[in-house]
Amino acid sequence: MSKKTSNKTSLLSPYNFDVEWNDLMDNEDFIKIFLSDVLEYYIIKQRWYGGKASKLKYIELAEYFRIQQNEEVYYGLILEVNFKEAFYQHYFLPIAFVSDPDFAQDNRILPISIKGQEGFIIDAINLEAFRKLVFERILSAVPNDKTRVQYHKSLLFDNCHYESSRFMGMEQSNTSIVYNEKYVLKFFRRIYADKNPDYEMSRFLSEKKEFKNTPAYLGSINITDADNVQITIALMQQLVPNQGDAWEYMLKELHKVFLTIETKSVKLSNLPKVEDFSRLELRDVPPQIIDWAGLNIITKVQTLAKRTAEMHIALGSEFEDTGFTPERFNGDYTVWLKNRMLYQFQNRLNTIENNLHKLDGLALELAEDFLENKNIIRKRFVNFDWTRLKGERLRVHGDYHLGQVLVKDDDFYILDFEGEPESTIRDRKVKQPPLKDVAGMFRSFHYAIYATIFNNAALYKKEQEELFQYAEILYQYLIGVFLGTYIVEIQNANINIGYHQERIFLLKYSLLEKAVYELGYELNSRPRWAVIPLKGISNIINH
């Protein structure tokens, strides 16, 4: 190997290697230069890189494998990124060598010359030939593939051929490719030494349980690492043509509801209140509420509740695969839960203390209340007595909110089963009360209602404080209508989610857990929104 310059950017003249592409990964000089000289600079700029808030120490190559078809070879790399704060993360990066100087100018990682041929190493996903190869390898997958790189396909993925591919181009933490405008292949970027829950859940729900309201599972790629652990690197699903996600949809609908306050002169004092967590059928919703909010938002919430129940019914109806069989609450779960809650809570206290200066007005007031009430909140988390719970725990979605649901015509499709981003891969697979997902969705309703008020402050005539009172009434009806449908559906299918008081206890517990989780998320990424979970926490502890 000879090096023409010691500069560290990808605009350099190439590093020369006197080896074939097929042997490049055995070349120690290449690995050293690739990992330390250039990759650090490349990786921190990527959208999918999740280590931006920490200090990168060094990158190691944990594993590499070949993604190939006949003579065409690409490398899949599993990179171990080590941080100064004493933790590490793994990322998947497939690489290709291209010699066309006009190609992928913005996506080059390293200029090299291999056996005299000058070119660049790039992220292979940029290369159509690579995307086509991956598509064809999944399409031609054989049953029970036991090789190191296992391609799998479902019976639904058949009778087609490669036509086109493009980046999906959505705001996302992984990289998804749309094929033939019909299929979506998600390459996972952050990799965990296990099967990805998104793959497990998608395959289980769609292939095994034929749950229709999630994109159909079509195929996947898993690799077996040096410790014989299976690691998912890609998931192929049907593309669901849609009109956007349920978050955008709700924001639009809620804006109309808030405008109606003026156009129909809806008086707060005329709106009947409803008890927390009531179960409401349509006929239980008072005419004043229907007249204000409109029938559409109510029936949409019922449909979403039905789909949520059907997802949980599918997840709760497995008796063979122990990864999915329902379980009872027990002492081990309780110890696990309390440790997790206390750790998360302490971490949030610290985040609030460090970020108080970013808050003002109502948010600051509520944050100060939060700190003052810390012992009461902590006690709520510790007061979890499993001996009083009769319901079951299931595998759940784990990060269920309106942004994970697609709207298609009058129906909803549930996506992204990767679980809660801050949790370890093992924690994400722990069986939980399904009401935890329901609470996630209720928090999202609460978010959507408050986001509507904040986003449109100038368009509404009433003071914010008064709008918050409308907000709380609307929220209580929406969750009541959701529960009215959800509980009937789930009980008709004999899934045991506990008796009335137990359900309310689990909902409140999970709402508090989720709001505390959100508080950290908001303070780190969009402090202006921290007021929403703070309001949620205050509502829960003051009731």
Ligand SMILES: Nc1ncnc2c1ncn2[C@@H]1O[C@H](COP(=O)(O)OP(=O)(O)O)[C@@H](O)[C@H]1O
């Ligand atoms: N099968 C699909 N059909 C249609 N759109 C999809 C599909 N899968 C994902 N999307 C779109 O891409 C977005 C990101 O997908 P998601 O699975 O949440 O990715 P990530 O895990 O990278 O965040 C979704 O919000 C949705 O808009």
Ligand SMILES: O=P(O)(O)O[C@H]1O[C@H](CO)[C@@H](O[C@H]2O[C@H](CO)[C@@H](O)[C@H](O)[C@H]2O)[C@H](O)[C@H]1O
């Ligand atoms: O990126 P993910 O979908 O895995 O989820 C994370 O980011 C979400 C924000 O996009 C965050 O959700 C929170 O904000 C939503 C509105 O943007 C709201 O609907 C959710 O109720 C609220 O939790 C989610 O918690 C986080 O895991």
